[in-house]
Amino acid sequence: MEKIKFTFEDTGESEEFFVLEQTKxxxxxxxxxxxxxxxxxxxxxxxxxxxPGDEESVYExxxxxxxxxxxxxxxxxxxxxxxxxx
Numbered sequence: 001m002e003k004i005k006f007t008f009e010d011t012g013e014s015e016e017f018f019v020l021e022q023t024k025x026x027x028x029x030x031x032x033x034x035x036x037x038x039x040x041x042x043x044x045x046x047x048x049x050x051x052p053g054d055e056e057s058v059y060e061x062x063x064x065x066x067x068x069x070x071x072x073x074x075x076x077x078x079x080x081x082x083x084x085x086x
Contacts, residue, residue: 020033021075025074030074045062045071047060
């Protein structure tokens with residue numbers, strides 16, 4: 001499982017997450033990340049909001065309920081053995 005480091009703009013603090021899956025929907029890139037490799041770990045769906053040509057990707061937590069449910073359904077299909085609870 002790939003591990004990536006995120007730096008929060010507002011605090012400058014860094015945290016590492018494991019990337020479970022990545023998908024592209026309607027031209028937007030989404031990643032499903034977790035802070036642990038354990039079975040019942042917390043996960044987040046992040047959306048890449050960077051612009052083409054940016055040196056680094058910028059991700060934001062998906063908080064729109066409709067978008068979140070739709071993307072979660074796609075990730076559940078991609079990862080057949082994973083149930084995402086909201």
